[in-house]
Amino acid sequence: xxxxxxxxxxxxxxxxxxxxxxxxxxxxxxxxxxxxxxxxxxxxxxxxxxxxxxxxxxxxxxxxxxxxxxxxxxxxxxxxxxxxxxxxx
Amino acid sequence: xxxxxxxxxxxxxxxxxxxxxxxxxxxxxxxxxxxxxxxxxxxxxxxxxxxxxxxxxxxxxxxxxxxxxxxxxxxxxxxxxxxxxxxxxxxxxxxxxxxxxxxxxxxxxxxxxxxxxxxxxxxxxxxxxxxxxxxxxxxxxxxxxxxxxxxxxxxxxxxxxxxxxxxxxxxxxxxxxxxxxxxxxxxxxxxxxxxxxxxxxxxxxxxxxxxxxxxxxxxxxxxxxxxxxxxxxxxxxxxx
Numbered sequence: 001x002x003x004x005x006x007x008x009x010x011x012x013x014x015x016x017x018x019x020x021x022x023x024x025x026x027x028x029x030x031x032x033x034x035x036x037x038x039x040x041x042x043x044x045x046x047x048x049x050x051x052x053x054x055x056x057x058x059x060x061x062x063x064x065x066x067x068x069x070x071x072x073x074x075x076x077x078x079x080x081x082x083x084x085x086x087x088x089x
Numbered sequence: 090x091x092x093x094x095x096x097x098x099x100x101x102x103x104x105x106x107x108x109x110x111x112x113x114x115x116x117x118x119x120x121x122x123x124x125x126x127x128x129x130x131x132x133x134x135x136x137x138x139x140x141x142x143x144x145x146x147x148x149x150x151x152x153x154x155x156x157x158x159x160x161x162x163x164x165x166x167x168x169x170x171x172x173x174x175x176x177x178x179x180x181x182x183x184x185x186x187x188x189x190x191x192x193x194x195x196x197x198x199x200x201x202x203x204x205x206x207x208x209x210x211x212x213x214x215x216x217x218x219x220x221x222x223x224x225x226x227x228x229x230x231x232x233x234x235x236x237x238x239x240x241x242x243x244x245x246x247x248x249x250x251x252x253x254x255x256x257x258x259x260x261x262x263x264x265x266x267x268x269x270x271x272x273x274x275x276x277x278x279x280x281x282x283x284x285x286x287x288x289x290x291x292x293x294x295x296x297x298x299x300x301x302x303x304x305x306x307x308x309x310x311x312x313x314x315x316x317x318x319x320x321x322x323x324x325x326x327x328x329x
Contacts, residue, residue: 003245003288004327047239054217054235061222061299068190068301075114084110084146085139 014039096120096127096201097178097261098186101170104138105188112186113147113156115194123198130177132170133160168278172268175261183259189303192256196298200258203296210263210291213249213283214256214298221251221297237318241280244326248287249295252280256298263291277321281329288329 021032076086098116102109113129120127131144144158159177161170171185184200186192192214200212216223217238226234241252253276259267263286273281287293 003329006246007244007326047243050239051232051236054239055228055231058231058235059217059219059222060226061224061301064193064222064299064301065224068193071115071193071195072111072190075111079110079114079150082150084150085143086107086110 092181093126094182094201094205095180096125096182096184096197096258097174097180098127098129098184098197099171099174099178100129100131100186100188101167101174102131102133102136102140102188103164104136104140106136106138106140106143108189109140110143110147112188112190112194113151115190116197117151117155119194119197125198125201126180128155128157128178128180130157130159130174132174133158134164134170135160135162166274168268168271168274171264175265175268178261181261183261183264184257185259186256191300191303193299193301196256196296199296203294204258204260207294208292209294210260211283211286211293212258213251213293213295214254215249215251215295216254216298216300217250218295218297221299223300223302225302233315241322244322245284245329247280247284249283249293251295252283254298254300255279257283267291273321273324275317277317277324280321281325284325284329 018032018035021027021035022029079086100109100112109131116127116129131140133140133144141158141160144156148156148158157177159173161173175183182201182204184197186194196214200214203209203212215221223231223234238250238252241247245252255276267282267286267289270285271278271281283293
C-alpha cells in the first residue's frame, strides 16, 4: 500500500473515532469539538520537543577532526614518497 | 561453497585533486589488511583541476585493476554518476561515498561486517546514532538538520535514522533496482533511494559513522534549499 494511503487511513480511523465520540456524548460535546485542535497542538508540541531534545543530544565528535588531520598527514607523506602529486593546497 | 565477495567503491569527483589521493590511500589502509577484495571506481566529471591526472598516478601505484577511472565530460549529476559507475562495477556489493573525506574509509570494515552478520541488502551510515556524530556544524545547521529529520520521520516513517546520508553499502542488484526508479536530484535523491528501498521491503541496517564537514562556511542551507527539501518530502510522501 502506498505510504500516503496508510496515513490517510489512519486519519480516517481517527476521524471516525472523533465522530463516534460526538454521537455518543460520553464527553460533553463542547470538549469533543475541540479535540482535533488539542490533537494538532499536541502533535506540534511533540515535534518541537523532539527537535529540542535531539538538538541537545546531537552527537558531536571534535576528536574526529584531529584524527582526520593525522590521517591526512600520514597519507600525504606516503604518497609523496611514491610519486603521487599531493601538492600544496 | 562460499562465494567470495567483491566490493566496488564508487566515488564521484569534481575538483577533488588532493582528496581523491588521500581517500584512496585510506581505503587501501583499511581494507587491504583485512583481505577484502575491492575496487575503487572514480567517476570524475571533467574536473579542471587535474583530478584525473592524480588518479592516473594512483593507478600506477596501486594498479589499474584496483582503481578504475571512468570519467565523464562534464558535471552531470550525482544520480547519473552512480549509474555510470555501476556499469563498470565488477563487485557484487557497491559502496557509495563522498570524495571530500567527510566520509572516512575507516568505517568500511564496519559496513562490511554489518552486512555479513545480518545479510542485509543495504547498510547505511548514520550520523545521528550513538557512536556516530558530526563535527563542523554550527547551532543553526544542527537545528535545521534535526528539524528536517523530525519532519521526515513523522511524514515518511522511513525506518532509518539518517535519511540524507550518502555513505552506504548496497548489494549491487538492489542498488540497480532502486536507482532505476529514482528521479530526484541532490540530497533528496539520497532520501528517495533509501525510502524506496524501505518501501520495497529491502533489509536495511545502520552503522554509526562520524562526519567531519570540511566545507566550512558554505551556504548549503539557504532558503531555497529548505524549499527544495520540503518539496522533496511531499514528493516522497505522495509517490512512495
